[in-house]
Amino acid sequence: xxxxxxxxxxxxxxxxxxxxxxICEKNEEIKAAFLGxxxxxAVTYRPGARFGPMGIRQGSRLLRPYxxxxxxxxFDKLNACDMGDINVIPGYIEDTMNAIQTSLYEIIxxxxxxxxxxxxxxxxxxPILRTLYKKFGKINIVHFDSHYDFWDSYWxxxxxxxxxxxxxxxEGLIKEAVQGGIRxxxxxxxxxxxxxxLGIRSFTIRDLKYNLDTVIREINSLSxxxxxxxxxxxxxPAFAPGTGTPEVxxxxxxxxIEIVRKLRFDKLVGFDVVEVAPPYDMSEIxxxxxxxxxxxxxxxxxxxx
Ligand SMILES: [Mn+2]
Numbered sequence: 001x002x003x004x005x006x007x008x009x010x011x012x013x014x015x016x017x018x019x020x021x022x023i024c025e026k027n028e029e030i031k032a033a034f035l036g037x038x039x040x041x042a043v044t045y046r047p048g049a050r051f052g053p054m055g056i057r058q059g060s061r062l063l064r065p066y067x068x069x070x071x072x073x074x075f076d077k078l079n080a081c082d083m084g085d086i087n088v089i090p091g092y093i094e095d096t097m098n099a100i101q102t103s104l105y106e107i108i109x110x111x112x113x114x115x116x117x118x119x120x121x122x123x124x125x126x127p128i129l130r131t132l133y134k135k136f137g138k139i140n141i142v143h144f145d146s147h148y149d150f151w152d153s154y155w156x157x158x159x160x161x162x163x164x165x166x167x168x169x170x171e172g173l174i175k176e177a178v179q180g181g182i183r184x185x186x187x188x189x190x191x192x193x194x195x196x197x198l199g200i201r202s203f204t205i206r207d208l209k210y211n212l213d214t215v216i217r218e219i220n221s222l223s224x225x226x227x228x229x230x231x232x233x234x235x236x237p238a239f240a241p242g243t244g245t246p247e248v249x250x251x252x253x254x255x256x257i258e259i260v261r262k263l264r265f266d267k268l269v270g271f272d273v274v275e276v277a278p279p280y281d282m283s284e285i286x287x288x289x290x291x292x293x294x295x296x297x298x299x300x301x302x303x304x305x
Contacts, residue, residue, distance in 0.1 A: 242281025
């Protein structure tokens with residue numbers, strides 16, 4: 001219960017680490033770490049997700065050590081800590097992807113540490129997957145979003161927050177892809193064919209709302225290394241307004257938290273929550289939700305320990 005002294009202190013006097021966890025120190029036996037990637041130059045609409053990591057840290061201050069629904073002390077079991085943020089290069093998408101790959105590989109290559117990453121826009125998931133692939137080989141991706149994110153390009157450009165999933169599949173990084181929560185209008189009916197062609201098992205928001213057990217069963221039957229990527233816009237803007245590309249008619253905050261609680265993994269190797277844009281948030285509700293999603297993700301991981 002290493003972090004308990006800090007947890008007893010008044011919340012407003014603490015430095016902003018995720019969950020008021022200690023800052024990671026070298027050579028610790030860390031099984032999970034919070035890591036920020038404050039990059040948002042690959043968005044197609046509203047910027048602001050570069051402030052996501054600090055917003056989520058701020059929104060995480062009320063997290064407490066015991067999760068009664070999963071009966072676990074995630075922070076303690078995982079010896080969790082906050083690694084700070086990766087140095088990104090504002091304005092330079094491909095340079096930033098390289099920087100993410102270098103830093104993240106340094107972090108995970110020699111340790112059995114699962115990074116819990118706060119974006120940043122969704123473009124960061126491509127370099128995350130490349131890095132996980134370098135260590136583990138092909139990765140399953142479990143993707144919650146209101147958007148497909150498998151577009152070929154925007155304005156003729158291949159690297160954006162709406163193209164990372166197609167790039168990851170084209171680059172051969174992905175073993176199986178399951179996505180859920182899709183509801184945004186698309187550019188044409190033809191676009192929908194791509195999900196079969198790319199081999200993505202895609203579930204709409206209706207599937208999550210009406211047939212959740214089926215979706216959970218699909219996800220929980222995946223074997224091998226798995227990365228979870230949650231775009232906060234899978235949640236309804238009424239519950240998560242602080243995001244760059246909001247789509248109405250989404251999950252409630254309770255629903256996304258419950259979904260995460262039901263996930264079980266053969267081997268969870270990475271987890272990201274992206275597209276939290278504090279400039280559009282109100283009363284920190286989006287940031288608090290993102291923080292709690294990460295907390296539940298850590299809790300699920302801790303169940304295997
Ligand atoms: Mn999205």
